Amino acid sequence: MNAEERLKPLIEAMIFASDRPIGIDRLSNLLEGEKREDVRAALNHLQEEYDRQGRGIYIEEVAGGYQMRTRPEYAPWLRRLLKVGSSKMSRASMETLAIIAYKQPLTRFEIEKVRGVDSSGVLRTLLEKNMVKVVGRKDVPGRPAVYGTTKDFLEAFELRDLSCLPKLSEIRGVREKDGIGEVAEGDSQSWHNIEAQSGGVDSAGEGGGKRGSADTTGDQG
Amino acid sequence: MAYKVKLDLFEGPLDLLLHLIKKSEVDIYDIPIATITEQYLEYLDILKTLNLDIVGEYLLMAATLIHIKSKTLLPAPEESGGDDDEEVGDPREELVKRLLEYQRYKDASKHMYNRNLLGRDVFTVGHVDKDELGKEDEFKSLSIFSLIDTLQTVLKKAPADTLISIPHERFSIVDKIDHIMQLLSGTRSATFISFFHPAAPRVEIVVTFLAILELAKMRMIRLYETDDGTIRVYLPDLSEEDEAGVISDEVARVE
Numbered sequence: 066m067n068a069e070e071r072l073k074p075l076i077e078a079m080i081f082a083s084d085r086p087i088g089i090d091r092l093s094n095l096l097e098g099e100k101r102e103d104v105r106a107a108l109n110h111l112q113e114e115y116d117r118q119g120r121g122i123y124i125e126e127v128a129g130g131y132q133m134r135t136r137p138e139y140a141p142w143l144r145r146l147l148k149v150g151s152s153k154m155s156r157a158s159m160e161t162l163a164i165i166a167y168k169q170p171l172t173r174f175e176i177e178k179v180r181g182v183d184s185s186g187v188l189r190t191l192l193e194k195n196m197v198k199v200v201g202r203k204d205v206p207g208r209p210a211v212y213g214t215t216k217d218f219l220e221a222f223e224l225r226d227l228s229c230l231p232k233l234s235e236i237r238g239v240r241e242k243d244g245i246g247e248v249a250e251g252d253s254q255s256w257h258n259i260e261a262q263s264g265g266v267d268s269a270g271e272g273g274g275k276r277g278s279a280d281t282t283g284d285q286g
Numbered sequence: 287m288a289y290k291v292k293l294d295l296f297e298g299p300l301d302l303l304l305h306l307i308k309k310s311e312v313d314i315y316d317i318p319i320a321t322i323t324e325q326y327l328e329y330l331d332i333l334k335t336l337n338l339d340i341v342g343e344y345l346l347m348a349a350t351l352i353h354i355k356s357k358t359l360l361p362a363p364e365e366s367g368g369d370d371d372e373e374v375g376d377p378r379e380e381l382v383k384r385l386l387e388y389q390r391y392k393d394a395s396k397h398m399y400n401r402n403l404l405g406r407d408v409f410t411v412g413h414v415d416k417d418e419l420g421k422e423d424e425f426k427s428l429s430i431f432s433l434i435d436t437l438q439t440v441l442k443k444a445p446a447d448t449l450i451s452i453p454h455e456r457f458s459i460v461d462k463i464d465h466i467m468q469l470l471s472g473t474r475s476a477t478f479i480s481f482f483h484p485a486a487p488r489v490e491i492v493v494t495f496l497a498i499l500e501l502a503k504m505r506m507i508r509l510y511e512t513d514d515g516t517i518r519v520y521l522p523d524l525s526e527e528d529e530a531g532v533i534s535d536e537v538a539r540v541e
Binding site for chain 1: 297384
């Protein structure tokens with residue numbers, strides 16, 4: 066039996082029993098003596114198998130780790146089983162979260178500048194739900210807190226990392242016109258900043274789930 | 287009136303402006319500022335009629351709109367008239383930029399919302415926290431603006447307020463709630479507009495409107511908007527009533 070065949074059921078068991086997404090680094094550390102490539106290959110195969118065999122669960126890379134999730138088409142039955150409503154976030158929460166996700170790190174004032182309304186209440190809710198956290202202080206008078214998204218956010222929205230969010234300019238046909246094109250330019254720039262920063266924000270957590278897993282399945286979007 | 291209602295349903299003046307622009311089908315890059323300003327102020331009037339707290343942001347935007355409008359009315363400054371401080375260019379530009387940026391994040395938030403959400407679309411073994419994303423209800427998208435639009439239509443048909451002597455106590459929200467529930471208990475659903483008598487005085491219309499909002503907040507009724515823009519009021523399914531204890535403060539949902 067080759068290493069991959071041997072590792073597959075073991076890794077399956079570990080992912081199953083873990084309550085948080087478990088990264089390749091973590092798996093490799095726990096599976097002392099096994100080669101990282103073998104772990105990765107076994108993982109990828111496992112993922113494929115789950116997809117091919119039409120299982121009720123699939124293995125997805127989220128928040129820098131791997132996690133078993135029930136397929137979205139079965140959500141109505143699972144919601145009944147677990148007695149949860151189709152939980153929804155308010156528009157205000159979603160808007161604020163999107164602004165933070167794309168523009169982080171940023172202050173409450175900067176959020177409010179985009180939304181045009183007081184956002185302290187929504188921000189508090191997002192902090193309570195651990196979707197965002199204070200990631201630092203801005204070096205201006207008053208040293209206001211700057212906010213960024215958390216690992217829980219990535220997990221909740223099934224994102225491997227922040228770079229998996231579609232670019233703002235690709236989201237919808239907001240018509241671009243000569244004079245205002247500059248806005249879009251500026252935005253795509255700040256987007257690159259996020260990508261650069263996301264590594265820093267992420268690596269604070271356990272496992273870290275360092276990049277380098279670009280060979281897995283594409284975005285489910 | 288004794289009631290003071292504060293609704294967090296509005297996402298703010300920018301949202302309202304986008305709604306007005308979309309509704310009047312005008313080009314966001316060439317906003318007819320006079321028309322939009324007028325419509326905006328009309329909305330604020332309705333909010334005042336409802337005795338809603340109009341927060342400062344809305345008033346600030348009103349001032350901004352009027353300022354832009356006044357600028358567009360002024361003759362364009364003469365070429366190199368010596369007034370170096372005078373800014374040239376479209377006075378609407380700044381506002382358009384803000385609207386577009388806001389729109390962009392609004393779209394992004396919808397996009398994010400459509401992803402597979404943990405606890406809504408997908409589930410994991412370890413994930414047992416039912417409140418992770420806020421346990422709420424099954425409301426379909428119904429923006430507060432559609433509600434206000436409908437109210438606006440009803441109010442326009444209402445006879446002018448000439449009979450000021452009518453005591454305000456004649457219409458109480460509690461009575462209206464009873465009345466609405468009575469009507470609904472037979473049919474289980476009705477159009478939003480059917481609750482308003484064509485000849486009803488404005489006070490009654492407003493009280494009815496508030497009663498419907500109150501019922502929605504208490505989850506005794508549900509409001510849905512159909513594709514053609516008709517708003518319907520339903521009694522919730524009995525099976526869901528065990529969840530009715532949770533009071534949501536928000537009716538509007540992301541589409």
